Amino acid sequence: MTATGDGPLAVALLTYSTRPRGGVVATLALAEALARAGHRVDLWTLARGGDIGFFRPVDRAVRIHAVPFPDVSDEAVGPRILRSIAILGEAFAAHRHSAARRHSTAQHHSATQQRSAGQQHEVGSWYDVVHAQDCLSANAVDDCVRTVHHLDSFTTPELVACHERGLRRPHTHVCVSAAVAAELAAGWEITATVIPNGVDxxxxxxxxxxxxxxxxxxxxxxxxxxxxxxxxxxxxxxxxxxxxxxxxxxxxxxxxxxxxxxxxxxxxxxxxxxxxxxxxxxxxxxxxxxxxxxxxxxxxxxxxxxxxxxxxxxxxxxxxxxxxxxxxxxxxxxxxxxxxxxxxxxxxxxxxxxxxxxxxxxxxxxxxxxxxxxxxxxxxxxxxxxxxxxxxxxxxGFSWDVSAARHVSLYRALVRARSAAPPS
CATH class of the missing domain: 3.40.50.2000 (Glycogen Phosphorylase B;)
Incomplete structure (x- = not known):
């Protein structure tokens, strides 16, 4: 991993489901395209109702973390949203802390070298980029990139809050079309990078x-x-x-x-x-x-x-x-x-x-x-x-390899900016 060079990046992508919704389809394709380009990709998701994997086979180069999410009978949408955020967030945080402890034990003396290599230095971090693909996963993690696939209008209070936080908390935003980016700018004064999806x-x-x-x-x-x-x-x-x-x-x-x-x-x-x-x-x-x-x-x-x-x-x-x-x-x-x-x-x-x-x-x-x-x-x-x-x-004309390359350009710019920032 290099902050200013062109070495492979470590990327975590997060999505809320293993099932064939449009955003999940796009997340899988992006993960595979990033892996084809030589990057290390971890794909995090909630495995609902006993699911053990995604709705289709995924390239073995992508490492999948399917977090069990058991069904609760007669659970209303609001509590299910809060439980989704909590379970995904706790599993992701635990994994990062465990990885950080292992890394610290092996390379305690090389903090300066790690910084030049572009690794994040918040406690428990080990990804170059954490990229949430929906409002649930953007609520479950801190310090992330967020793709806004579309903007919703909800009435359930927990969903309204999830939607708002999922837009406000991320430090960087991606939209898959200029039209959605314009909506985001008009409604939230948030500027997003437009990177269209690919198509198989x-x-x-x-x-x-x-x-x-x-x-x-x-x-x-x-x-x-x-x-x-x-x-x-x-x-x-x-x-x-x-x-x-x-x-x-x-x-x-x-x-x-x-x-x-x-x-x-x-x-x-x-x-x-x-x-x-x-x-x-x-x-x-x-x-x-x-x-x-x-x-x-x-x-x-x-x-x-x-x-x-x-x-x-x-x-x-x-x-x-x-x-x-x-x-x-x-x-x-x-x-x-x-x-x-x-x-x-x-x-x-x-x-x-x-x-x-x-x-x-x-x-x-x-x-x-x-x-x-x-x-x-x-x-x-x-x-x-x-x-x-x-x-x-x-x-x-819509290529996943092109989309992945544009994501990598954005990721590298973020890594360079973080590497150049003074230690907090």
């Missing part, structure tokens, strides 16, 4: 290969679901599911044949059962019967996306739009909510018709209808090659 475009492009091994998996989804509009992210207020149901109800009479609305995903720390019940009740009243798949296994998701006729992305709040970019990589057209952040990230594919934006259910229905009509006669009409190429080019 090759994985989703391969899932759409007509002659590839994923062909059978796509055909299984088609046999089960027929024609379908897909949304990934679960049934949640932030994901705009209620508006999508309204749009789909307007769409159905326009289509000559059956089309399904498929809702996938939904792993979350929060309790959205009331919202889910309301959305499904409204759907029933409109004659809409969505296919609710819930979380889809990691290895099955690309084929599900690639087999869709249209990908719907009606989120009311987003930080980047990873799921939409994965759909574009699979060659699937996207209808997205007309948000500044989604314009920023996705507009590059709109000129070729790979993305359409809509602000309300009527516009969403029209955009979905247009893509479905363009696919007739189904399933024999090939997709528009210019549209597919534009979407894939946009997705390929």
């Amino acid at each position: 475009a090759a994985r989703f492009t391969a899932a759409a290969d007509p002659g590839g091994p994923a062909h059978a998996a796509r055909e299984r989804w088609r046999a089960r679901l027929g024609r379908y509009v897909l949304a990934v992210g679960g049934i949640e207020p932030r994901k705009g599911t209620a508006d999508l149901v309204e749009a789909f109800a307007r769409l159905r009479p326009r289509q000559p044949g059956p089309v399904s609305l498929v809702l996938a995903g939904g792993e979350t720390l929060f309790d959205y059962r009331d919202y889910r019940d309301q959305v499904l009740a409204r759907a029933a009243s409109l004659g809409v019967e969505p296919v609710v798949l819930g979380p889809v296994p990691y290895e099955e998701l690309p084929a599900l996306v690639a087999a869709a006729d249209v990908f719907a992305f009606p989120s009311a709040k987003e930080g980047f739009g990873l799921a939409a970019l994965e759909a574009l990589a699979a060659g699937v057209p996207v209808v997205a909510r007309d948000l500044p952040v989604l314009r920023e990230v996705l507009a590059g594919a709109s000129a070729a018709g790979a993305v359409r934006f809509a602000a309300e259910p009527a516009g969403f229905a029209s955009a979905l209808d247009g893509y479905l009509d363009a696919a007739e006669p189904w399933p024999d009409r090939p997709p528009d090659p210019a549209r597919v190429a534009a979407g894939r080019a946009l997705a390929r």
